[in-house]
Amino acid sequence: MRASLIQLAVSDAEPPAERRARAAALVRAQEGADLVVLPELWALGGFAYELWSQGAEALDGPTAEAMSAAAKAIGAWVHAGSIVERDPDGPIYNTSLLFAPDGELAHTYRKIHRFGFDSGEAVAMGAGQEIVTAATDFATLGLATCYDLRFPELFRALLDGGAELLVVPAAWPARRREHWTLLARARAVEEQAYVLACNTAGTHGGVEQAGASIVVDPWGRVLGEAGAEEQVLTVELDPAEVAKARAEFPVHRDRLLGIPAPVQR
Numbered sequence: 001m002r003a004s005l006i007q008l009a010v011s012d013a014e015p016p017a018e019r020r021a022r023a024a025a026l027v028r029a030q031e032g033a034d035l036v037v038l039p040e041l042w043a044l045g046g047f048a049y050e051l052w053s054q055g056a057e058a059l060d061g062p063t064a065e066a067m068s069a070a071a072k073a074i075g076a077w078v079h080a081g082s083i084v085e086r087d088p089d090g091p092i093y094n095t096s097l098l099f100a101p102d103g104e105l106a107h108t109y110r111k112i113h114r115f116g117f118d119s120g121e122a123v124a125m126g127a128g129q130e131i132v133t134a135a136t137d138f139a140t141l142g143l144a145t146c147y148d149l150r151f152p153e154l155f156r157a158l159l160d161g162g163a164e165l166l167v168v169p170a171a172w173p174a175r176r177r178e179h180w181t182l183l184a185r186a187r188a189v190e191e192q193a194y195v196l197a198c199n200t201a202g203t204h205g206g207v208e209q210a211g212a213s214i215v216v217d218p219w220g221r222v223l224g225e226a227g228a229e230e231q232v233l234t235v236e237l238d239p240a241e242v243a244k245a246r247a248e249f250p251v252h253r254d255r256l257l258g259i260p261a262p263v264q265r
C-alpha cells in the first residue's frame, strides 16, 4: 500500500480558509495513495490558542467538508489530522477525523493526553475518553495524537485493539525534535507495528515546528523521514509485515499481564 503524509507548513500569516483550500488541493494531488495523513490542528495551528474558541468547528464543518470531498475524489482513506471540535454540549476537543474512500466520516478520535501542563491545550480543551482503532481494507489503524506519543500505555491498548498501523498527527516543536523521532521508533518497536507520524512545518503561535514526519516499520527501521519544510512524504509499505514480525519475534507472548507489586525490602 501507499501512504502519503502531508507535512503542511502552518503559519499565523495564512488565513485558515486559505490553508484549508491548499490542504484539500494537496490531498487531491495524492491520487494512487491508499492512505493520506495530515497533521494535528493544521487549520488553526496547534499553538495558536487564541484562535481556537472562535475557529472551532463541528464534525461536519468546513475542514470535514473539504476532506470528505477530497477523500472521495481520489478514492483513498484520509486521516484529516485533527480539528478544534466544537461540542455544543461541552468543551472544545482536539479531534482527529478519518474519512473512508467514499467520503464518509468513518471514525473520530478525541486526543486523550492534552499538552501544556497548566496552560494551553491542557486547560482549554476537554480530554478524550475513548481508545480508537479503525478497520480499513488494508489494515487496522490505531489513532493517537502528538503528545499521546509519550504514553506507551495508550499504544499498548491500541495493540490490544488490533492496531497494525499507528497513525499520529502532530504539531511537535523543533526544540524537541529528537524526542519525536526517538518516540516514533520506540512505539514501532514496542508494538511491532508501523508508525506513520505526520507533523507540521513552519512557525505559528511563536513555536517553530520540527517537521521530520516519519514512517517506521515494525522492526523500528525508518522507511522515510521528511525535512523541516513543507513536504509530502510518500512511502510504500506492506501491512502483512506486521504479522510476520510478530510471528518471527514473538515478544508480546512474554507480556506479564498481572505484573506483581514491587517487594519492599
Ligand SMILES: NC(=O)CCC(=O)C(=O)O
Pocket (backbone or CB within 6 Å): 040, 046, 114, 115, 145, 146, 147, 148, 150, 170, 171, 172, 173, 176, 179
Ligand atoms: N501538540 C502537542 O501535543 C505537543 C507535544 C509536545 O510538544 C511534546 O510532547 O514535546
